[in-house]
Amino acid sequence: MSRLPLKSLNTALILGLMIAAPAQAGSLYFDGNNDSIVVSDFIELGGPITLEAWVRVETATNAGRLISNRNFGGYDFSIWDPDGNSNLELNLSLNGGLEILAPLPRSILGTWIHVAWTWEGPVDGTMKHFLNGSEIASSVRNTTVDPTQGTFRIGSMGWSASAFNFHGSIDEVRVWSTAVDPQTLAAWYGVPLTAAHPDFASLEGYWDFEEGNGQTAATLVNSPGRDGTLGTTTAAETSDPTWQSDTPLPVKAATWGRIKADQDR
Numbered sequence: 575m576s577r578l579p580l581k582s583l584n585t586a587l588i589l590g591l592m593i594a595a596p597a598q599a600g601s602l603y604f605d606g607n608n609d610s611i612v613v614s615d616f617i618e619l620g621g622p623i624t625l626e627a628w629v630r631v632e633t634a635t636n637a638g639r640l641i642s643n644r645n646f647g648g649y650d651f652s653i654w655d656p657d658g659n660s661n662l663e664l665n666l667s668l669n670g671g672l673e674i675l676a677p678l679p680r681s682i683l684g685t686w687i688h689v690a691w692t693w694e695g696p697v698d699g700t701m702k703h704f705l706n707g708s709e710i711a712s713s714v715r716n717t718t719v720d721p722t723q724g725t726f727r728i729g730s731m732g733w734s735a736s737a738f739n740f741h742g743s744i745d746e747v748r749v750w751s752t753a754v755d756p757q758t759l760a761a762w763y764g765v766p767l768t769a770a771h772p773d774f775a776s777l778e779g780y781w782d783f784e785e786g787n788g789q790t791a792a793t794l795v796n797s798p799g800r801d802g803t804l805g806t807t808t809a810a811e812t813s814d815p816t817w818q819s820d821t822p823l824p825v826k827a828a829t830w831g832r833i834k835a836d837q838d839r
Contacts, residue, residue, distance in 0.1 A: 631687075
């Protein structure tokens, strides 16, 4: 029986380990107190807009902001527990006024869910909320979005890192300057984005939180201007969300790079 030379055998073993090793994947945990991600190059959009993220809510009594780009003008996307007994609420507000809300069952607490909001802009006005790729609420709002003087933040209010803080895990944050159509959103919410997405040119920011450590949460588009900083400064501090290996998207083996889903686009 022929045998591989030792050098070839070692090479084969190394390649085998590379192929078997899982790709890096992760998310960030926000403690509900003062954790936040700050993006200095804020994303001021007047519509159309799409906001989406994977979240795992621990508690929602604080009307925790998932995505916020607001001071007086701008937009907020949040999950709230209004009374501690009935359904949770998925809320969208423009200029500080509630534009649309959608009930979420309390059973979603502690589980990964995907939430999204689309708006066609002030002329058409159509707004829609989505849960796990399916529409759960719609409305028409011909609102004009006022310019914001705040900061784009993930996990807290745009004007403060310690206001309306989210409690739980966040992953795969995506912001678009278009209203992604329901069919496309349903096809792509459960896989990492690539340039094959039909609206890729309208992607304003995409944070997949796969770094696993450090003070920067990079965006895969418009970097470095829209890279996020954990906490209020570039130093490690108590307002930093915590890196974790948990992720809502399935991981598959990979040789190189960051492959997060069990299918490629």
